Amino acid sequence: MDKYYRKWLLPISLPALILFFAVIVIPFVTGVLYSFTSWRGTYFAGGANAFESFVGFENYVNAFKNEKFLNAFVYTIKFTITAVIAINIVSLALAMMITTVSRGGAIYRTVFFLPNLLGGLALGFIWQFIFQNVFSDVLFGPQGLIHIPALTNMLQDNTKALFALVILVTWQMAGYMMIIYITGLNTIPRDLYEAAQIDGAGALAQFRVITLPMLMPAITIVFFLTLANCFKLLDQNIALTDGNFNTRLLATQILRTTRDTAPPDYGMAQAQAVVFFVLIAVVTLVQLYVTKRREVELH
Amino acid sequence: MRNLAKIFSLCLVLALPVLSLAGCGMDMAGSGYDLYIFNGKGESAQALKDAADKFSEETGKKVKTFSLGSGTSSLDTLRAELNSKNMPTIFSIVNIQELKEFEEGGFALDLTTVTDENFKMLADEIPENMRLSSNGTNSFGVPYNVEGYGYIVDTRMVDALFGEGSADDFLEDAKNASYEEFQNLVIAVDGYIKNNTAASVVLDGETYTLRSEKTDLSSKLTGVFAIAGADKWTYGDHLVNVALNAVFDNPADAAAATDAQIASLKGPLTAYARALDFKTSYAAGMNGPVTRGAEFINTTTANYDSAVQIFAQSKALFIKQGNWAYTNIAKINEEIVKTLEFIPVKLPLTDADVTSSVETAEQLNRSISVYVPNYYAINAKATDEQKQTAMDFLVWLNTSESGQKFVTEDMAFVPYNADHQNITTDNSLSNSIIRYMEDGDVISNPYGGAPVNWSGDVLGLEIMEKYLTKEKWTEEDYSAIAEYGISKWNEMK
Amino acid sequence: MRKKVLHTVLYIALTVFAILTLAPVAFLLINSFKSQSEIVASPMSLPLNWDFDYILTASQEINFFRSLGITFIVTVLSVALIVLASSLAGWAVARAKTKTSSVMLYMFTAAMLIPFQAVMYPLLSLFEGVGLKNILGLIIMYGGFGLSLSIFLYHGFVKSIPPSIEEAALIDGAGMIKTFFTVVFPLMKSTTATVIILNSMWIWNDYLLPFLVIGNASSRTLTLELYFAKMTSGQFGNPWELIFPAVFVSIIPIIIVFLLLQKHIVRGVSDGAVKG
Secondary structure: OHHHHHHHHHHHHHHHHHHHHHHHHHHHHHHHHHOOEOEOOOOEOOOOOOOOOEOOOHHHHHHHHOHHHHHHHHHHHHHHHHHHHHHHHHHHHHHHHHHHOOOOHHHHHHHHHHHHHOOHHHHHHHHHHHHHHHHHHHHOOOOOOOOOHHHOOHHHOHHHHHHHHHHHHHHHHHHHHHHHHHHHHHOOOHHHHHHHHHOOOOHHHHHHHHHHHHHHHHHHHHHHHHHHHHHOOOHHHHHHOOOOOOOOOHHHHHHHHHHHOOOOOHHHHHHHHHHHHHHHHHHHHHHHHHHHHHHHHHO | OHHHHHHHHHHHHHHHHHHHHHHHHHHHHHOOOOEEEEEOOHHHHHHHHHHHHHHHHHHOOOEEEEEOOOOOOOHHHHHHHHOOOOOOOEEEEOOHHHHHHHHHOOOEOOHHHOOOHHHHHHHHOOOHHHOOOOOOOOOOOEEOOEEEEEEEEEHHHHHHHHOOOOHHHHHHHHHHOOHHHHHHHHHHHHHHHHHOOOOEEEEOOEEEEOOOOOOOOHHHOOEEEEOOOOOHHHHHHHHHHHHHOOOOOOHHHHHOOOHHHHHOOHHHHHHHHHHHHHHHOOEOOOOOOEOOOHHHHOOOOOOHHHHHHHHHOOOEEEEEEEHHHHHHHHHHOOOHHHHEEEEOOOOOOOHHHOOOOOOOHHHHHOOEEEEOOOEEEEEOOOOHHHHHHHHHHHHHHHHOHHHHHHHHHHOOOEOOOOOOOOOOOOOHHHHHHHHHHHHOOEEOOHHHHOOOOHHHHHHHHHHHHHHOOOOOOOHHHHHHHHHHHHHHHHHHO | OHHHHHHHHHHHHHHHHHHHHHHHHHHHHHHOOOOHHHHHHOOOOOOOOOOOHHHHHHHHHOOHHHHHHHHHHHHHHHHHHHHHHHHHHHHHHHHOOOHHHHHHHHHHHHHHHOOHHHHHHHHHHHHHHOOOOOHHHHHHHHHHHHHHHHHHHHHHHHHHOOOHHHHHHHHOOOOHHHHHHHHHHHHOHHHHHHHHHHHHHHHHHOOHHHHHHOOOOOOOOHHHHHHHHHHHOOOOOOOHHHHHHHHHHHHHHHHHHHHHHHHHHHHHHHHHHHHO
């Protein structure tokens, strides 16, 4: 039987392989190649093809000398850390509340999941107005409901804009992650808590000793998803600040690099994209390794 | 789950035939026109479309036009279009910096190599100093038009402030006034708006006294200048450009700037910063004066459109804008557009600061910036047939009577090739520009030759982020702005 | 008693969160019926009159029915392609326990780490070169981008079911393809549902890929229409009286679908995560 499967492995995987090579592998390899050339998007400078305009590591050196790229690098890391923490806390809190209440959980779950259905672009338009007009004037402005200067004009300041973006993505992603946490919480046997209560453990101790360890698989997944999504965030960044005030995230930076010079430096944009790939790969693999190990230790 | 599977298969059955229909539709779109114009100037979108329709009507050729909104970067879209099968035959290039990409990539057709007689004549007649040229002999574009900008002022408002019939003299004297006199004017009007103090000011030797009672019109004023703090091109590109004229004659001159020229920007850029500080201290808002701060650069309430609106509703005396704003102003207030005029943007320069061929600070302060904002380029990779249609269209637009009608009336442009002695348009601002051209009181647009993004996205951004949100500017700030501009220029050139 | 208090507190907290979550949507709703000046002047209040003109104008502006149809076609066909290709591959990779199959699995899974930006520009050149810079090409691209996660999910599922059933069919003389469609594929339906849901959700709302592939051609997706509606409107930098109703009508279909299928969607999301 095994022989039979082996014989059919390639023919049956053929549609997937063709798609995969056409859409991912070939462009990715080409992209890595182009990152070593002075590619201009519509043509190659200094030659008729990629090989004739080979420039070695120049694009990479330039990328790491590029102030905007370095800023975007740091800003992306700051944003991702803040957003991952915020999303995890909110989604876990929502999940625990919903699993604790006896009735109506389904309705709340539906409501919290709703923002996930809306595209980043549409959301960005609405939130831009909310931050610029509603927050800055109606709610928290000098003549507003309560004057909170930190919540006004959030899109005109590097640090405030980071939190504006965190608010937006938390609003958007928390519902999705909440679903995963609910599934995780439902797998924890009730009697564990009952036993702990008999032993006299408080709510906090129960959370630390039972909930957290038992939830580790879900935490791994949520961390993985939030990390990946926040690292690659683009639409919302463009819609809110369009990268002004040094608020470019890496994805935006790569997209906008071609606007920074004339002729547009697609070669350097491609080099930045390769660095971006390495960064994502390293961070996610390390994260998976660490959380998986914790899962094992806790079990 | 079974339900879901059923729903999905139903969707599939529905989708397949529609795709084949869509496929046919796409093919038809591909061959549905003879000429595709990619227009980079959003303001003239509708007028260009109308002109194209008229051209179709006269020649039977089908024309497709596409424009993005004003102030939007259309380059990404243009690149995508140039890379596609249905690429545009006519596209637009803004300046010699942008030209680099399209020349190097072989997209821009050198008009001096064209053999078609009518078009050759058109191309040869483009004035030397208006050509889009990378080396002085080639030429890659037909100018859209010429544009100019300065402080736009409503002459009825001048009458309302200084008495009926004062506008004509005021315009002449304000044009010749020194920066200090202009400053006094702004301070006096500001005091009048806020405290009803009817002071007198002297402009070029003449005394103007504010009326003791405000009129209906002048009581609408909330400040002296309408300012778009969120649109950095207004104070980045355009205001900086005035200062650059002190050193450079034109874009080509700026593109080939020497170290000494760049260093000598210190004085003009300091004057620029000082003037901007002054100007932004007297800003008008929707419901009262506005001051610098985060609100000053709010992208929904302090953008170009809101500034235009503030001015069009007579809430500000001046707006620094060009004749392209005419149609936008008209949309808000039909009345005001008939009585608009330009006065020059003035900077606190000394003659020592002015090393370009403008020669004196006085001459610079009495001139407005007039230049070609955009060029029609022909796609060298198009088929010969497409190129021919493109040339026919450009010849028609710029020489035929019906084509010119669209240029001067619908687009409200000042044509680059018009005999300026003979034309007046329906557009008050264009007429004002033509008068400045007749008098020879015009300066150029060297910012078009500055390093890419230097004026708007670098210097303008620095000012937006660090200074427009700051209450008080100091001498050190002026100097820091100038130094920043110079060091960035050196870095980016 | 303590439990009752706790529950009351929780309900209050949940309701507050729910209100915060729904506020932007409600905000979108009320502002879809107002004029520009009314939106700017009083964004938080109910419209003076429920004027459907703005919604009608916006629907025309974004060619609502056409763009909805195009988005629908693109999403459905892309997802169908993903389901077909990845269920076959996931099955084959899980069953053939060879070096090649594990290399393939690693390759498919590792591709999840490649950011779109790293392949974006070369992908477009490639597809342009072969004349696929159109809706068909867009569908193929989605097919490729959806593979990684989907193959991973199918692979995980197939590993959990014993091969005995399909082997019986194979021994009976049914071919590999026939066995797959008659025996294996029906078994996979819960995974298929997950794959459909997870992929539809991002493809429906995707903006960058349609922008790069279709650009300003006449057949635009819903998000693309929305983008161009905002970008080509000249007069006001932000024509809210157009943007709000346009966004509003553009999200109605997806909300309806969600409310109809929410049980499946929620299960799809949690299954996708747990197996992933």
